[in-house]
Amino acid sequence: MLRFLIARTGALVAMTLLATLVVFLIANTVPGDPVLAQLGDQAASDPVFVAQWRHEYGLDRPLWERYGIFVVGLLHGDLGRSIHSQRPVLDDVAEYGPATLELASVSFILTLAVGIPLGILAAVKRDTWIDHLARIVSLLGVSSPTFWLAFMLLAVFYGYLQAAPGPGRLDPIGLPPPTVTGAYLIDSVLAGDWDTFRDAAAHMVLPSIVLASATIGLITRTTRASMLESIRQDYVRMGRAKGLKESRVIMRHVLPNALVPVVTLGGLAYANLLTGAVLTETVFSWPGLGRYTFLSAAALDFPAIMAITLLVAITYLVVNLITDISYALLDPRVRQ
Amino acid sequence: MTQPDPVLEVRDLRTWFYTDHGVARAVDGVSFTVNAGESVGIVGESGCGKSVTALSIMRLLEEPARIAGGSIRFRGRDIVDMTPAEFRTLRGAELAMVFQDPMTSLNPVLRIGSQLNEAMTVHGPSAAVAARRGIALLGSMGITSPERAVTSYPHQFSGGMRQRVVLAMGMSNEPALLLADEPTTALDVTIQAQILDLLQALNRDFGTAIMLISHDLGVIATICTRVIVMYAGEIVEQGPTEAVLAHPRHPYTWALLNARPGLDQERGDRRLITVEGTPPDPIAHPPGCRFAPRCPFRQPVCDEHPTLQAVAPDRLARCWLAGENDAPFVRQPRPPRPAVEEIVTAAEPIMEVRGLVKHFRLRGGFLSKPSVVRAVDGIDLTIQRGEIMGVVGESGCGKSTLGRTLMRLYKPDRGSIKFAGQDIANASAAQIRPLRRRLQMVFQNPYASLNPRMTVESILAEPLRFHGLTAGAAATRARVDELLGLVGLGAAARDRYPHEFSGGQRQRISIARALAVEPDFIVADEPISALDVNIQAQIVNLMMDLRERFGLTYLFIAHDLAVVRHICDRVMVLHLGQVAEIAPADDLFTTPLHPYTRYLISAQPALHGPGAGSGRLKLTGEPASAIDPPSGCRFHTRCPIAQPVCAREAPPMRMLRPKHEVACHFAERLG
């Protein structure tokens, strides 16, 4: 197991380095001139000013040199300076990141907490009304467009029923808890501020449902299919032949095997939740990285784009590593 | 004699599958009794209802199968009417079952120990008691270092070891009855012999009654004192094993016995007795005798359904002719066939192999170095035109690799292969292409080797067109029909797809495909292992016929020694990539010179009653690995007559009898 971990972490480092190169090359070879995007027609037509501006951001140096500077900076935690916000990109990420991380994590927990049990039930009670219900729920989740679902939920629960709070992370008059992690749910608990916790939790409900809707469907369907696959195995029949109760056969012999493919998909789903929140964040005025990314892309803000892309790549790699480890924990054959 | 004490009484059991196409009566009125401490075998071909009977007794049936009628009494209590909770206290405790495939019977993600212990704790004992007993049990099942075994995962064990674990689970609560469904079918003969010995010991030492289900009469004869023969959902014959084997009273039993060549039988006529056709569709059984459509002894009276009647003391048979005399079924004399020696024309080698080596590199992990599987490790072999060369050995001995390397599906690492005088070991793909047509291969699993999306016609026409053997569509079609006729399938098969055929018919199709290109040399890699006994005999007969008609040469790879002896002219015994012994078939089996050959022969289940095999040569231990073969003679880790020199020096190949070569330092001691 230790050897497995070392090997996997080594691979992670190598992949990250590769990712920096790819990100750098993509960002610096795409067509589109940041000068035009940033300076406006007037300033961009003044060659002296443009040269000065390019020099200031290091855009006049050779490509390989810029890559070197980029990597060395990364090692010092320097993601560069955003052209658009005029701040270090790291500061931007620190400001918007936790909001996204919190939303994605809550959605992920919701996905697992609903998707897996629903999938198990659907498989065990195959072809009964429970199975059909699970199918409808997952179908709706996967097929309804995010913004439509977001507007509908807002309209019904906020606008009409007044059962849910409006957009944003807190009520307009609410104050954020003292920053420790940046996740309001955690920080408010740490501060013992239960009012803020309730407020933050209530604001989390609708966006996390919207964000999780598609992944819940996927996880449910995968869990069900994988359960049905593993329920047919000989060792399951063997378990019954030992005299085990059906519930124990399911939980001990079917489920652990059925979860193996679900873990793979779960990792992917989490990475998607983290990186795919643009629409949800926009509709719910959620001050997260999704919106930041959108704005940076629109402004051809290269340092920000590179940093975000890299962050996404690293997120995928780390989630992948975690997936592999869970995989190995679940299946001894992978460990070797 | 004490009064027999039945543990299991099955009365008129009917287990039916309620399918969309109708009701399939898989088990249709089966009655039998198993007495305490008895060993009973149930034999029949696939689909005869033997497994479904066992699953009904364990109440492990799955939709759409249901018990439609009859009773099953276990120790006097009717288990069909028990509530599931009530039955669970018996299942696994007093009544246990082990299944066919040990590779899939264990949960891959749980440790052996916890899987074994739960079989006990669910019926009472505490975890600590179960853990202690589990270790003791594994030890008594012949697992070395059971303390380590309980912390291992299934994938770390070989098939034979896993079946021991599964048997330990079955025996963990000392059941009164153990149902074993084809427990050795997935194993090598050598391992099969060990597992059968173990079952016999369990029966003897614990007094556990055993109900052994198998398609192989030999396996059943090894340990069962009574045998039940099933056909099309019914019992057709029942009686003491020895009596049934000596004088079958039902034509189906007779056919099963004769379809199987005996290992100790001199070869006379090399054709096996077969009954044509396949078992009836369980949705529409014929109204009369269910065996009638295939029965060579059919009479007008057979239009009426025969009852299972006593035909002798302790013996029942379901046949109108069964009662008449002791041996109602006699083999019809057949026109004599040319002996093999006449077919093998002048000694003209078609395949000459020298020093053949084929290794496979296994990719190592991140920190572990890659290992090398020495699959074929220095083989010399000459095959004459028209000869049938048998290759036998345990799995992993390199027999399939040898076959594929001769076909040049693999490129050898070293050594030479001369096919019809041409070197093909180092030939380029382009140089081999014209020879491809003359070298063909038939595989074990005909389904996997036939493209499921192609009709039989296109499967057969493809090689014809590829090699330009027929001119025009009409000629191709005529040739396809001819080929189908050759392998005993009508032209009606032409437009159908592989899945519409039975296993035996698919094997006929793949043989037809091999024949399509008029080959000289055919490698048949376990061509009959996946088939029922009777179908095996049909395919063997077909292969013999084809050889006579077209002068084919076969390399016949198999693990069933009886079949090998029956059809092969010479046999080569492979052990860990090297030749242990090579000799004319009869000489090899009457005078084996290598201890390994002896061991293989004695492991083969034979058609004597149980106990007759007690003089068997017994080896313990698992085969060594071709990744890191033992030094010197590779068999020395298991050899009962090994001497110190065996671990140091590899024995040279020596010719000790005419055409009979052996690689053993001490072969004279066995001669």
Ligand code: SF4
């Ligand atoms: S009853 Fe007739 S058809 Fe049936 S097995 Fe006996 S002889 Fe053959």
Ligand code: SF4
């Ligand atoms: S050479 Fe030695 S170890 Fe090998 S088979 Fe002969 S006696 Fe046994």
